[in-house]
Ligand SMILES: NC(=O)C1=CN([C@@H]2O[C@H](COP(=O)(O)OP(=O)(O)OC[C@H]3O[C@@H](n4cnc5c(N)ncnc54)[C@H](O)[C@@H]3O)[C@@H](O)[C@H]2O)C=CC1
């Protein structure tokens with residue numbers, strides 16, 4: 501396997517080291533190339549994401565990423581809009597896959613969490629994140645700022661089909677989350693697409709929630725969800741809350757997938773670079789390690805994926821109350837393999 505590794509910024513470097521440690525333990529011989537994308541390189545060279553970077557990444561089977569963005573060093577938005585999102589767009593990562601599961605032994609802040617096991621299929625290349633919009637008269641009392649959500653039939657349909665496939669392979673329930681009562685243009689396209697594609701999946705029950713109500717259900721009754729399909733912004737927000745109710749953001753994994761298989765897919769924790777705890781080895785690397793599980797599974801290494809997932813589960817069930825450092829958690833998971 502040829503693996504591109506982008507540790508990135510803040511705790512991205514700390515948690516990625518642990519995910520690599522686990523990958524090396526379970527699948528010896530992985531050929532790794534490290535890419536130094538992020539704040540430091542940007543400050544040194546002014547490079548965000550170059551054509552040569554994208555070409556080099558395309559030479560790999562998959563990408564493991566930590567986190568991009570560091571507001572302590574670079575203004576908010578520069579690296580996110582100039583590097584992280586262009587990476588996802590250039591490699592056509594249209595399926596942003598974010599599973600949420602409350603593993604046995606994990607602590608949820610919910611009093612009665614019940615069984616939580618759902619997958620968010622977030623559209624990854626469109627919506628409000630494409631950079632459509634602008635600002636005029638900036639800094640004056642007459643400033644006007646716009647961001648426009650871009651939704652194409654092509655983009656919506658391919659991710660909706662992917663979500664139906666996943667629902668058909670799971671518990672046969674798909675929930676569209678949107679805000680069709682207000683966002684009538686994009687929402688209308690999403691709703692019609694789900695209704696039309698559902699005809700090809702008669703065994704899948706289709707549900708709909710407005711985004712605001714979905715936040716209630718995620719806390720009150722998360723078991724109602726199996727597969728959630730939604731746009732780029734809503735999916736971003738839902739999955740931080742989903743992480744928080746399933747043992748913490750430090751355990752939430754994700755995959756940015758080009759389902760056509762043309763480009764390498766990229767696996768990363770749901771969380772960001774956490775500047776508040778960076779540099780102290782306090783971050784939980786479980787999300788990065790579970791992202792490596794998604795990577796292994798995506799590349800067909802199912803046995804290795806199961807081994808790591810079992811090791812994580814065993815670690816979570818047996819961990820005590822003591823605080824553990826980032827490498828201590830990585831080592832404990834390697835030991836549990
Ligand atoms: N995919 C990516 O590369 C992402 C990048 N970001 C960027 O990261 C930077 C920081 O963003 P924030 O809004 O602070 O979100 P964040 O996810 O980095 O942190 C939010 C909170 O969660 C905690 N946290 C995050 N990961 C943790 C872990 N593994 N273990 C324990 N605690 C953890 C942090 O300490 C913080 O209190 C920003 O520049 C943002 O744009 C944010 C989200 C995703």
Ligand SMILES: CC(C)CC(=O)C(=O)O
Nearest residue numbers: 569580584585736770771
């Ligand atoms: C910084 C954002 C563009 C990324 C993010 O928060 C996410 O993908 O979850």
Ligand SMILES: [Mg+2]
Nearest residue numbers: 736737740770
């Ligand atoms: Mg996010």
